[in-house]
Amino acid sequence: MISILIRRLVSLIVTLLVVSLLIFTVMNLLPGDPAAIMLGTSATPETLAALRTQMGLDEPLVVRYLAWLIGVLQGDLGQSYTYGVPVAGLIVERLAVTLPLALMAVVMSVAIAVPLGVAAARRHNGVFDYIAGAFSYVSIAVPAFWVGLLLIIAFSTKLGWMPAGGFPGWNAGLWTGLAALLMPAIALALPQAGVLTRVARSAVLDVMGEDFVRTARAKGLSDKAAVWRHALPNALIPVVTMIGLQFTFLIAGAVLVENVFNLPGLGRLALQALSQRDIIVMQDVVLFFSALVIVMNFLVDLAYLVIDPRLRVAT
Amino acid sequence: MAGIFRRPVLLIGLVVTLALVAVALFSLVWTPSLPSKMNIVQRLKPPLGPGGLLGTDQFGRDVASMLMVGAWNSLSTSFLAVAIGAMVGSAVGVIVAMQRGWLELIVMRGCDIIFAVPPILSAMMLGAFLGSGRFTAIIAIAVFMVPVFARLTLAGAKQIWARDYVTAAVGIGRSKAKITLVHILPNISNQIIVQVTIQLGLAILTEAGLSFLGLGMPPPAPTWGRMLADSQTFFGQAPWLAILPGMAIAVAVLGLNMLGDGLRDMLDPKTNAG
Numbered sequence: 001m002i003s004i005l006i007r008r009l010v011s012l013i014v015t016l017l018v019v020s021l022l023i024f025t026v027m028n029l030l031p032g033d034p035a036a037i038m039l040g041t042s043a044t045p046e047t048l049a050a051l052r053t054q055m056g057l058d059e060p061l062v063v064r065y066l067a068w069l070i071g072v073l074q075g076d077l078g079q080s081y082t083y084g085v086p087v088a089g090l091i092v093e094r095l096a097v098t099l100p101l102a103l104m105a106v107v108m109s110v111a112i113a114v115p116l117g118v119a120a121a122r123r124h125n126g127v128f129d130y131i132a133g134a135f136s137y138v139s140i141a142v143p144a145f146w147v148g149l150l151l152i153i154a155f156s157t158k159l160g161w162m163p164a165g166g167f168p169g170w171n172a173g174l175w176t177g178l179a180a181l182l183m184p185a186i187a188l189a190l191p192q193a194g195v196l197t198r199v200a201r202s203a204v205l206d207v208m209g210e211d212f213v214r215t216a217r218a219k220g221l222s223d224k225a226a227v228w229r230h231a232l233p234n235a236l237i238p239v240v241t242m243i244g245l246q247f248t249f250l251i252a253g254a255v256l257v258e259n260v261f262n263l264p265g266l267g268r269l270a271l272q273a274l275s276q277r278d279i280i281v282m283q284d285v286v287l288f289f290s291a292l293v294i295v296m297n298f299l300v301d302l303a304y305l306v307i308d309p310r311l312r313v314a315t
Numbered sequence: 316m317a318g319i320f321r322r323p324v325l326l327i328g329l330v331v332t333l334a335l336v337a338v339a340l341f342s343l344v345w346t347p348s349l350p351s352k353m354n355i356v357q358r359l360k361p362p363l364g365p366g367g368l369l370g371t372d373q374f375g376r377d378v379a380s381m382l383m384v385g386a387w388n389s390l391s392t393s394f395l396a397v398a399i400g401a402m403v404g405s406a407v408g409v410i411v412a413m414q415r416g417w418l419e420l421i422v423m424r425g426c427d428i429i430f431a432v433p434p435i436l437s438a439m440m441l442g443a444f445l446g447s448g449r450f451t452a453i454i455a456i457a458v459f460m461v462p463v464f465a466r467l468t469l470a471g472a473k474q475i476w477a478r479d480y481v482t483a484a485v486g487i488g489r490s491k492a493k494i495t496l497v498h499i500l501p502n503i504s505n506q507i508i509v510q511v512t513i514q515l516g517l518a519i520l521t522e523a524g525l526s527f528l529g530l531g532m533p534p535p536a537p538t539w540g541r542m543l544a545d546s547q548t549f550f551g552q553a554p555w556l557a558i559l560p561g562m563a564i565a566v567a568v569l570g571l572n573m574l575g576d577g578l579r580d581m582l583d584p585k586t587n588a589g
């Protein structure tokens with residue numbers, strides 16, 4: 001067990017290092033001088049040279065990469081060129097929007113998908129199964145940002161029940177903050193719910209054919225109790241896996257949804273950094289998102305080891 | 316093929332996809348009016364009125380024409396991206412299946428790494444240097460597709476390599492490259508085709524997202540994503556501008572996903588159609 005854990009951990013660290021190298025290479029080796037890109041066409045040679053020195057662009061690539069990496073490891077992500085503040089602080093500030101948004105979306109999608117998937121599996125090939133199937137087809141096909149637009153049209157423009165966007169900040173109160181994230185979270189949750197419904201349905205179907213569920217039924221447990229007590233807990237493993245695998249898409253969706261609802265989250269930060277040519281911020285945000293995906297997949301792997309003892313045997 | 320009418324998912328998917336391709340191709344020769352033609356007098360006219368079948372936008376441009384050309388722009392961008400991703404990824408997959416060993420380990424890790432960067436972010440990174448546009452969008456989506464196809468073909472090819480007839484081919488001295496061409500690729504081509512169909516749906520969603528953020532084809536070329544972005548200013552006056560392009564995206568993705576699922580069920584008797 002310990003040796004597997006160590007091996008996974010080493011592999012995680014190597015992966016993270018390679019990702020950081022990859023992002024650094026893309027951002028620094030592509031044609032174009034970062035300093036010139038940041039300053040635009042009106043820059044004088046003097047300011048350009050000054051910025052190049054400030055950004056350390058005169059140093060060799062290897063030195064710059066190591067300096068960036070060591071900084072990142074110490075929690076120093078560099079200075080934002082446009083905001084004039086440390087990037088680490090910016091990311092933490094924006095994370096206070098993106099993280100609750102993503103969590104709300106995951107909770108909502110599970111809350112929709114698991115009951116729907118279980119119900120569909122219990123009435124296999126019945127009317128409800130078809131309804132659940134149609135729901136997942138449609139919700140996977142609709143873009144999350146379009147759902148966001150429709151929600152705004154319906155509940156903000158027409159009915160005037162909800163704010164059309166923006167974020168008042170957590171200082172305005174927990175409920176005010178959560179209310180501002182409600183529609184974005186629904187938009188983000190819907191496509192996820194479609195994927196998870198499918199996974200939950202087929203997982204419950206698989207488990208229901210297993211001996212231990214039959215034994216539970218034979219012992220006199222009701223069909224419903226057998227599903228909820230025995231089939232569902234086992235079926236949750238693939239659901240959790242899928243949440244991990246879908247994490248990339250959740251982040252991509254969050255970038256879009258944040259822009260629809262004008263939420264000051266990480267995705268919006270990345271897009272603003274792009275339009276302002278703030279290379280350092282972009283580099284750090286992309287690294288942060290990628291590291292998040294990788295660590296998430298690592299945690300899913302670990303969760304397996306906890307849930308399923310058979311996987312603890314070294315291969 | 317006679318059984319297609321007993322497969323509603325496949326049938327619907329095929330009809331929707333063919334209709335979409337037809338509209339996209341048709342837009343190259345005819346649209347109700349020029350999609351870029353402005354007519355300020357007729358601006359923001361609702362569908363089924365004097366503004367034409369699907370109404371007009373804030374510049375009085377014909378929405379139906381824009382959607383048609385948008386279909387071509389979206390489909391062609393997505394198709395190119397998936398084609399590049401599928402070719403590179405599949406080539407990587409079969410080559411790795413031939414060699415195995417440390418190469419497999421490195422490539423699989425590499426796939427994990429590429430998969431960790433969402434195409435929207437790589438499009439932003441590339442966009443900062445190459446400028447945003449169709450080329451950047453295609454590359455960003457294609458890069459994300461490579462690991463999908465590499466994993467799929469590697470897993471499929473490994474199974475075929477374990478078959479007896481492949482062992483026999485190795486035994487009579489056929490080269491690995493020849494075996495890959497003659498035995499491996501034909502046997503996994505079905506899986507690749509199914510995956511191409513499903514990834515096309517994902518590519519259309521991604522392309523729409525990139526266009527929505529202004530990272531896709533530049534104006535005046537109409538794209539579904541940018542039509543949605545532009546609609547945001549006119550929610551109260553012209554909700555159809557926000558509804559119609561989104562429906563186009565959803566129908567296109569739905570059709571491709573159903574076609575992919577239908578094809579998989581038809582080509583692989585082991586999977587359950589229900």
